[in-house]
Amino acid sequence: MEQTLIQTSLKEKFSAEILSIDENSDMLTVTVNKSCIRELIRFLKDELGFVFLTDLCGVHYPDKELALGAVYHLHDLSRNIRIRIKAFTSTSQPEIASITDIFSSANWMERETYDFYGIEFVGHPNLIRILNVEYLDYFPMRKEYPLEDATRTDKDDRFFGR
Amino acid sequence: MTQYTRVDPPEGYSAPGFFATSLDKVVGLARKNSIWPLPFATSCCGIEFMATMGANYDLGRFGSERLSFSPRQADLLMVMGTIAKKMGPILHQIYEQMAEPRWVIAVGACAASGGIFDTYSVLQGIDKVIPVDVYVPGCPPRPEQIIDGFMKIQELVGNESLRRRYSPEYRALLEQYGIK
Numbered sequence: 260m261e262q263t264l265i266q267t268s269l270k271e272k273f274s275a276e277i278l279s280i281d282e283n284s285d286m287l288t289v290t291v292n293k294s295c296i297r298e299l300i301r302f303l304k305d306e307l308g309f310v311f312l313t314d315l316c317g318v319h320y321p322d323k324e325l326a327l328g329a330v331y332h333l334h335d336l337s338r339n340i341r342i343r344i345k346a347f348t349s350t351s352q353p354e355i356a357s358i359t360d361i362f363s364s365a366n367w368m369e370r371e372t373y374d375f376y377g378i379e380f381v382g383h384p385n386l387i388r389i390l391n392v393e394y395l396d397y398f399p400m401r402k403e404y405p406l407e408d409a410t411r412t413d414k415d416d417r418f419f420g421r
Numbered sequence: 422m423t424q425y426t427r428v429d430p431p432e433g434y435s436a437p438g439f440f441a442t443s444l445d446k447v448v449g450l451a452r453k454n455s456i457w458p459l460p461f462a463t464s465c466c467g468i469e470f471m472a473t474m475g476a477n478y479d480l481g482r483f484g485s486e487r488l489s490f491s492p493r494q495a496d497l498l499m500v501m502g503t504i505a506k507k508m509g510p511i512l513h514q515i516y517e518q519m520a521e522p523r524w525v526i527a528v529g530a531c532a533a534s535g536g537i538f539d540t541y542s543v544l545q546g547i548d549k550v551i552p553v554d555v556y557v558p559g560c561p562p563r564p565e566q567i568i569d570g571f572m573k574i575q576e577l578v579g580n581e582s583l584r585r586r587y588s589p590e591y592r593a594l595l596e597q598y599g600i601k
Contacts (some may be wrong), residue, residue, distance in 0.1 A: 391542060392506045398542040411545045413534045 261340055265307060273299055286341045289399050293329075293346040298355045300331065302345070304317035304361060307343060309333035315358075315368035317376035318345075321402045326350045327378055331358075348378065375400035445583050452496070452522070453579035454484040461497035461515065463502030466529035467562040470501050473564040483571060492518040497574060498551075501561075503531040504544045505572055510520075516551040517600055521586050524578065526570055527553045530560045552594055 276295035282286040282323060289322035291299055305307040308393060320326055332340050348355055357380035358365045369380040370389040375401040377398035380386055388395065395402055428568055431450055433442030458480075473481050474488070489495035492515045504512060516525070527547050530536035533556040535545035547553060554577055557570035585591055595601070 308489075390507075392509075394508075395541070404541075406541070407539045408535065408541055408543065408545050410549065411535060411539050414539065 261338060265340070269299075269302075270369075283419060286343055288343040288345065290345040290347070293348050293355050294328075296331075296344070296346045297358055297361065300333070300358050301361050303333055303342065303344075308335045308337060311336050312358075312362040312364050312368075313341070315365055315372060317372040317377050317378055319376060319401050322347065323347070323359065327376055329355050329372060330377055353378045354381050356380070356387065357386075358382055372389065374398070377401065429547070440491060443564060445581075448583060449579040449581060452581075453575040456483075456485050456496045456524075456578060457487055457489040457494060457574065458485050458497040458499050459489050459492055459515075459519070461498060461500045461502075461512065463533070466501035466532070467557075469564055469567060470499065470528065471474065473567045478564040478568060479566065480571065483568070483575065485571070492516075493520060495519055496523060496578075497504045498523065498525045499505045499528060499533045500525065500547050501528040503536065503538055504547055505542055506544050507542075509544050513550045513598070513600075522578075522581070524554045525551055525573055526555045526557065526574055528557045528559075529562055530558060534559065538543055551598055553572060 260286045265287065266282070269280075270277065273291065273295055276356055278290045278292065281290075281312060311334040314330075315332070318328045318330055320328070320392050320412045327350055328345055328347040331344040331346075333344065335341070337375070339402045344357055353376075355378055359369065359380075359382070366384070367389060369383050370386060372378050373380060373383075374385050374391050375398055386396075387393075391399065428450065430440070431442050433440055433446070433572065435441070442581035460467065460470055472478060480486070483499075492498070496519075498516060498519060500512065516523070525547075527533045531538060532547050533545070533553075535543050537560070539545070555570050555573045555592075557566055559566050562570075
């Protein structure tokens with residue numbers, strides 16, 4: 260019931276920007292154009308009561324045209340409803356607007372997403388690596404990089420099917 | 422009354438009233454029976470080390486009752502656990518802060534080779550950043566194994582020439598790790 264209400268009000272305001280709505284997964288999932296992400300998050304927070312940013316993370320689908328995505332999880336604490344927002348961008352220009360001025364807690368989460376996926380959050384006050392070593396020269400969670408460390412010397416490739 | 426065990430005297434010449442041996446051996450004997458370890462415990466191998474220090478295994482029997490929690494007064498750096506790449510420079514700095522002579526023991530698969538953590542964030546063995554004297558395998562090794570590794574260190578300490586730390590080979594080894 261409430262999900263339908265949320266959907267209607269989102270569709271009313273952002274009909275042109277919403278790419279897909281998935282209501283069959285664990286929570287309402289809305290995929291939108293990255294251009295409207297700030298406006299949408301602000302609308303969810305101010306008008307619909309999603310006052311808590313549970314999580315902000317990245318995802319990489321190398322086969323898709325818009326391969327890199329940012330995923331926002333929001334929580335309405337008073338009604339206990341959650342919503343998931345996805346916005347995708349291309350690998351060649353991985354830029355998405357920062358929401359640090361809407362949710363202060365997005366600061367470190369955007370840094371983490373940048374650290375692992377290389378998504379640049381435009382407008383972030385201090386977009387530097389947060390978890391990995393400073394001299395790391397790639398974004399380790401992107402699928403084109405091997406998980407295993409290249410400096411490993413004690414593994415004989417023959418025994419690992421390589 | 423408490424029973425004390427005395428270590429055997431080193432090889433030498435003795436007659437009534439005197440005992441003659443080389444200084445190396447006396448110094449080695451003294452050093453190897455009073456090694457002050459610095460535990461650098463980051464994960465489960467550190468728990469095994471706690472058992473090693475506890476009453477059942479008691480590393481104190483080997484003259485190492487006194488742990489040093491400052492690198493400046495430690496003889497032996499015991500690295501126990503996974504070292505993340507971000508921890509690497511810190512480990513290097515701690516090694517630099519130790520006074521000569523100093524020894525290093527890598528306890529467990531992670532410290533020795535990265536262990537199961539063959540991944541971008543983990544240092545693939547601490548010998549990438551500091552020289553290591555003894556490696557103890559195991560995931561984690563049992564206290565007996567840690568003690569065995571420790572006794573290997575004692576052997577090295579006892580037999581080390583007093584000139585070793587001034588030798589060009591040793592200098593070259595440190596140079597390799599960027600330590601002057």
